[in-house]
Amino acid sequence: MARESDRVDTEAPRARRADARRNVEAILDAAVACLSRDPDASVVDIAAAASVGRVTLYGHFKTRAELIDAALVRTIQHADQILETTDTTGDPTEALTRLVASSWQIVDQFRNILVAAQRELPAxxxxxxxxxxxxxxxxxxxxxxxxxxxxxxxxxxxMVTTVISLMHAAAEDAAAGRVKVDQVPGLITATLLAAFTAPGAKVPAARPSA
Amino acid sequence: MARESDRVDTEAPRARRADARRNVEAILDAAVACLSRDPDASVVDIAAAASVGRVTLYGHFKTRAELIDAALVRTIQHADQILETTDTTGDPTEALTRLVASSWQIVDQFRNILVAAQRELPAxxxxxxxxxxxxxxxxxxxxxxxxxxxxxxxxxxxMVTTVISLMHAAAEDAAAGRVKVDQVPGLITATLLAAFTAPGAKVPAARPSA
Incomplete structure (x- = not known):
């Protein structure tokens, strides 16, 4: 019995930690999926999608804001991995064109998470x-x-603020149907390349992303 | 008695309507004042500042979101009156410079109302x-x-989205201390005049607002 109890004492916490990790992963996956579809998704919706109870969810994320924060962090980590593979060497205007095109893919795909974050978290x-x-x-x-x-x-x-705010504003315009989604990278690039041209210099022509 | 009762029947609703109007005005003034100081100001804070009871406030504005909406509408009406007096004739680049300078005064003064609106209302x-x-x-x-x-x-x-989003982004940058408030109109103007220059054309030099 002493042995059995020893095993429980050393194994149970490890098993509980593994359980907890799996739950957190399931909750974050569900949060990203639910919020991407609907920025107003509730904690109850997300718990159901993760197949965990509400008490379990609140055990890991005390508030909806905390959960949205974690979903945003995960989304941006994903974005950063994609940007990591984007070639930002060579001609800077062409590199900016590529960086805008890659970033827009993420912003467009996950814009509802950004909407949820804008409602729940400080700017x-x-x-x-x-x-x-x-x-x-x-x-x-x-x-x-x-x-x-x-x-x-x-x-x-x-200049960084200009890049980020135009990207986020384009997501709102696309959601509202003011611009077409596939036009957006071209619009942002054309605007930024001009915006970053010095007074007295000629604005370069935007070229389509490779 | 019949006459007295007639008087009550015709005068009382009018008096009640005048009372209601005064209350709504007091609530809106208080909402703009409280939210300008603190975008998280509560309905209780606003009712107290307006010297009305919470029940009276909720009689006019069913939710905090409805009250913030009304405060935003009032702020933008005020902004529009100021923009009405801004000279937008003559050279368009100079007119844009003046329009940015006037708009920034409002955005800077009332940026916390914008912050409150961004948290509570759809984009x-x-x-x-x-x-x-x-x-x-x-x-x-x-x-x-x-x-x-x-x-x-x-x-x-x-192009309109570009103007509005840079203005709002500058308000966040100024609040966070990333840019100095008095630099902002110059930064926005310099960015917009370049952004709105055609590819192949020379970016005009920004001139200080008259």
Whole structure:
């Protein structure tokens, strides 16, 4: 009996941790899936989709806001993996065109998670979880500035804000039917390439993403 | 007695209506004041600031969202009156510079109402209440396009989205301390004048607003 009890003492916590990990994974998968379909999806909907009880869900995520935060973090990690494979070398204007096209795929696919996050989380938190994406944009802009492709008379942080806010605004326009989804990367690229041209210089022509 | 009762029948509803109007005005004034200080101001805070009971407030605005909607509408009416006095004639790039400077005054002063609205109302409703502002921007852009000052290869609605979203993004950047409030009109103008320059044309130099 002592032995049996020892086994329970050492194995049970490990089994519980594995259970908990599986539950958290199931809840996050369900949260991303449910919120992508409907930004107003409730905690009850998400628990049902994850096949866990509400008490279990609240054991891991105390509030709906906490759950949406975790779903947003997961989505942006996924985005970052896709951006990791995007070639941002070579001509900076062409690299920006490719980065916009890749980013738009994610923003378009997961725009309802962004909508849910905008309703539930402070704007600064949303910007905060984009930190790796911000760094990618920033390093491309810096390279373009050093080589003379982009203007140097605007603060870099403002140029990053311009990229992110146009991307998010395009998602709203597409959802409202003001622009067609497949037009968006072209519109954003054409706007940014002009916006980042120095006063007195000629705006480059946007070329379709390779 | 018959006469007295007649008087009550005809006067009392009028008096009640005048009372109701005064209450609604007091509630809206209080909502704009409270939300400008704190976008999380509660209905209880707003009722107290308006010196009305909670029941009275809920009699006029069924939910916090309805009250925030009304506060936003009032703020944008105020904005529209200021934009009405902004000279948008003459050189379109200079007119855009003046329109940005006037708009920024409002966005900066009332940015917490925008924050509250972004948390409580659908994005499309927020865009919807900007309809008169949208028309002002649009008619200036059209005039600039006809005269050759602004590019014609982007949809007008997307150019309007660019103006509004950069204005709102700048409010977030200013609140977060990423840009200085007094730099903002210059940054937005410099970005927009470039963004609206046609490919192959030279970006005009931004001039300070008169």
């Amino acid at each position: 600064e938190r949303i910007r905060g979880v984009h930190d790796r994406v911000v760094r990618r944009i920033q390093s491309l802009l810096e390279r373009g500035q050093r080589g003379g492709a982009f203007r140097t008379d605007l603060p870099k942080r403002w | 499309e409703r927020i865009r919807g209440v900007h309809d008169r502002v949208v028309r002002r921007i649009q008619s200036l852009l059209e005039r600039g396009q006809r005269g050759g000052a602004f590019r014609t290869d982007l949809p007008k609605r997307w």
